[in-house]
Amino acid sequence: MLDRLRDIVQAVNSARDLQSALDVIVSSVRDAMATQVCSVYLLDTDIGSHVLMASEGLRKESVGHVSLQLDEGLVGLVARNAEPVNLEDAQSHPNYHYLLETGEEAFSSFLGVPIIHHRKVLGVLVVQHREKRSFDAGEEAFLITLSAQLAGVIAAAEATGAIQGVSPSGQRRADSSFSGISGASGVAIGHAVVVFPHADLSIIPSRQISDIDAELSAFATALSSVRDDIRALSESVGQQLRPEERELFDVYLRMLDDDALGREVNELIRQGNWAQGSLADVATDHVKSFEQMKDPYLRERAADIKDLCSRVLAYLQETESTKQREYPENTILVGEELAPSMLMEVPREKLVGMISVKGSGNSHVAILARTMGIPTVMGVIDLPYRKLDGRPLIVDGYNGTVLTSPSEATLARYGEVLKEEEQFVRGLEALIDLPCITPDHHRVSLWVNTGLMTDVVRSLDHGAEGIGLFRTEVPFLLSERFPSEREQADIYREQLQAFSPKPVTMRTLDIGGDKSLPYFPIEEANPFLGWRGIRVTLDHPEIFIAQTRAMIRASEGLDNLQIMLPMVSNLQEVTSAIQIIKRALRELQEEGLDVSMPPIGVMIELPAAVYLTRALCQIVDFVSVGSNDLTQYLLAVDRNNPRVADLYSAFHPAVLNALQHVVTAAHAENRPVSICGEMAGDPGAAVLLMAMGFDTLSMNASTLLKVKAVIRAMTLSSAKALLNDVMQMNDAESIRSCVDLALYNAGVDRLLRSSRTN
Template identity: 60%
Template sequence: MLNTLRRIVQEVNAAHDLETALDIIVTQVRQAMHTEVCSVYLFDHETNQYTLMATEGLNRSAIGITIGRSEGLVGQVGLREEPINLEDAPTHPKFLYLEETGEECFHAFLGVPIIHHRQILGVLVVQQRERRRFRESEESFLVTMSAQLAGVIAHAEATGSIKKSNRKSGEPYEAKFSGVAGAPGVAIGEAVVILPPAFLSAVPDKEAEDAGHELHSFQQALESVREDMRRTASKLADRIRPEEQALFDVYLRMLDDNAIGAEVSALIRQGQWAQGALRQVIEEHVRAFEMMEDPYLRERAVDVKDLGRRVLAYLQEENRVNITYPESTILISEEVTPTMLGEVPKEKLVGLVSVLGSVNSHVAILARAMGIPTVMGAVDLPYNQLSGKKMIVDGNLGRVYLSPSSELCNQYQEVVDEEKQFIAGLEGLKGRPCITRDNFRIPLWVNTGLMTDVMRSLDRGAEGVGLYRTEVPFMIRERFPSENEQQEIYRAQLQAFAPSPVTMRTLDIGGDKSLSYFPIEEDNPFLGWRGIRVTLDHPEIFLVQIRAMLKASAGLNNLRIMLPMISSVAEVDDALHLIHRAYGEVVSEGVNVQFPPVGVMIEVPGAVYQVSEFVKRVDFLSIGSNDLTQYILAVDRNNPRVADLYHSFHPAVLYALQSVVKDAHAAGKPVSICGEMAGEPLAVVLLVAMGFDVLSMNATNLPKVKWVLSNISVGWAKEVLSKVLVLDDAKIIHSTLELELRKAGLGKILTPAKELNPTEISVSPNACGAGI
């Protein structure tokens, strides 16, 4: 059965359209199960009906007949969302006889639901004349088959392959796909799909007729790609800092005569033609990287593949296709690379979608630095069929909407317009403190990682830095930065915000953040060697970083040091010992610097219960709400399959936040929060009511948060908090908060109040306007 399943899946995936795929399913499943009927019924959420789409064994003329949502055994399978296995179907009280099908002679019935992302798409049915129950192994096989079919149907719906009876000809079909939020913001525009310029896997081996000529061609192709790299880096020069431009230096070194270039040349000298030699070397490197478990190292395979394809394109002397970029371009590729990013005119690029890749990808780092809404890891997206389609990229939630309806488009357009209006309308508030209506002063700080974040933060009135991610400069290098290099980077951050405080988190790698030159291979990296655990095990790394921070703060004295992933008092004591040691070394060198405040991040559930001990040792606490939510709920926040389970308004999360504030304030120590919650207008109402002393967020969200807090009172916020703390469901809490803000006249700050179900919306071909 396993081999049969693999063969059917391969044939279905190779089908050119849904009709062919369904015909393969019914034919092959019928043969594999040695039964007499196999049929597929698809459900239309608009008409609330099932349609017989394909059958082998029933009358072919019956294809197209419909059944109500709750009618017959097919309807019952869908309603119950579980298999129904009957020995004699006609005797079942829900049996519905349809004369057109010719099924009166069939008794045995097995139906399984086809479900994708909790939504019923249809029912897969097998029938037989003999009165018998299908075996458990047969039922398991059909369930497995329906799971495979779900993805095929979802893709067909997304691309309009399914034409339902009530749809007008040529009308697009809206669908939603989930990925991982790569860079915040919303983009509305037109898809431009970038496919690889050349296909290495199609290159055959061939003996070189003239090795000298092949070498010359290869060197010319290398130089052409190098020039492309330099030109792209030059295009991006005014948008990214030198440390981000270093990514292109990495690409140039890969093409160096001592790297890939040398290996290809060696194979050419052995008699292989240039294209074949290139394919062999590139595929060998790609295989090596793709087999690595470390996510950052796997990303290197993307770089190697991209470079190999570009060299091959020149070797093949192909005319480079001039792509026309619309005014609102959403760039899509299986693996978006920084080179692709640089080729789009900056005034036209509004969004990015990468089918593969993670928040750790080079392109995601650049997108965040450039403020381009991005979704990574949209693995279900049928990207190669989307050129020219209207779409929405929600970089806040990690979602992509294809052929969006006018209703959904208008809602998202409101979000985009409101964001622009806030940026323009709150200029007058930029230099003013954030004060509530009952005169509570609430400092608003920002989270930074690249120097490109600084100007955006200052432009929006940031009063300090609550989280500077020191790992980012480490991630975009090929080695550990030296003490002097780190000192220069940190000094730039401290000077930019002086005299306002800058909270520098010590190196936080592991989990989804890895260094190519310091691989961490673990089966479960989020529960493994990460954050303070790594740096305490490597004091040579920790001490160099602390020394660089301290030296960088000389004369400014606005440094705060924060320790990540703390789970025990012993870790705090060990870290403080090393910080004092580094301070003594710096002072002994004659550097006049004050000892900075030191704090810990509360992002591990165990730390929530040790706050009273932590505050005896440190000067402040800061909650990392992203990881704390992830760990409390046991939900990987980078996994789109469980994205709906990740919710910061979960009662357990709210109780944990309140507990930390209460215990810290009992000892007279301040508490900040630097996760995504701090920049969410709904959440800040609760955070202020809980008593958080500082909110630190992405600069993009700062104007909205300041506006909300300036228009509420802390007393009102506490009343709202008391209402939601008695609720037991995150979604109900979210809805309650929205209702309270609307009642208070603050509704325009909200994102669309209702998550629209793509399969339930009637769409218009020209629903969306220009992207923003």
């Protein structure tokens, strides 16, 4: 059975479209299970029915024309309960619904299993038999296993149809919606520009072109270059090989012939797809075909095709890289996994939104998007992004959704939302020069998180009182090597001067986890529990001392520097780091610089650090909670994994109790305590943090005025009453609802994170 299962899955994976995949399924399963009927019903939400999409054994004319309401018949029973139904005599079951058009009255036995993808039932896979027959446990298990394997393929095929404006049953549709996770709030309307790393055939998008002749010429040149490479390789090593091995080079050259792969690629280019996309499509089809072959020798040729096509792709991309990429107005950047460098390639005035198939709302690129104020949706794992290039899109960063093929009515509705947002932001600007003080005169300091010089300008424009987190890794991420001490000092000096005399808190290099340097790769099975933060810099004191020297050098004459240590788990790490900082200070003083020891603080990001807060406060000057990582580690939820994103919540009772513990312990040692995670920029969460006693809230500049508005609207006494209420609750959802209600009652409900687009 395992071999049959593998063969069916491979055949379905090779299908060109949804209907071809379904036809393969029903034909292969009927043969594998030696039964007389196999059918697939798919849920079409546009008509609210399960549609018979493919069948072997039922009347062919009924396929695509017969449907069952959501709860109708045995198919509806399987879908509703999301579990198999196995009947020896289906017609005697109370849920049996006779479909005249199918001719199914001739069949007695019925086995139906749900097709489930990410907890959603996509449809039902059914086998039927003429005689009364009880399908055994092995057959049922086979069908369940098969449906689980095929669910992703069917979901992907359906999604491709959806962005092209077609439902599973062929109905025209608009406003196809794909769910992800909010990365940065706001709404963007624009056109998709798909970006991707080089030399990977599997992620090259389709892209329509106007200059077909130029693409044909580029492909011909690339093909010729690879042929020349193969001939040169054959001549250089040919004498060392046996005759049959040398023949492989001739095989490769024939594969690259204009009448082989070359002809197929040229045909697709003439249909309007660019050379890279056409090559990727042809290569994928051939690789899948060879991988299914029974003969081991032929099956291994799949790797040869992939290698040859990758070589051609590399030449095509080399040619493409010499061209200046043109980005349209209202660009929405789309990629499998967006990186900060990809953002920087787009002119800021043209970039209106971003979509990343991988990652979550708390990944590094999402934090950067919030810093830049770009509406972003992360973790849209079912989005067939390769087909999106050039298409109109709507990014709903409030709800974490992406809309493709938007209708005129939807475009108009979201256009109104954009106008409302602009008016709302202009209304908040009146708060810039006002103090962040509650109606009962409690003062809260609002600082900002930065990583780029452009962040500083925006932060000062929003009335920030200091920098609670300068991410020093951002210049490292944007560089092709470790920046020198002088280069770092110039960058840090800009930040310190721009904010002087306000304090600037610089976090020492925090790489590892989801932040890796291309020139300093860290390969680990579990990077979030591995070599990151202070662990890396203590293991490489040459990097650490150069950075701390650069920080202190940059602070000369300004004296507004604070240094913060990330990923601390024990006191020894802190004392070792302080010794290195003191050494850097001593060296600079010996060089004649007029500098002094800056305040040193630690980030509370690990559960271990939570319970060491009081001891840590005895050796440092301040503490700051990094709520993003602290939430991740307390809940054991990878914040970059969209599959578990719904489990990640800073409103979890365990997180709130940990935060209160940190504040109480820090204040017991008379140390100031701040919070610089994304939680600080949530207006509702900010009320709870104020009530807990946090001295400073540090956030992205784009959320600062919203937080100031809610703090100026709520008294400290009402915030403490709210905190007392939520601390009695046992789940994050109830806490979130309670906080939202409190904001609503305070008249600041427009600051809620939920969307205003519904």
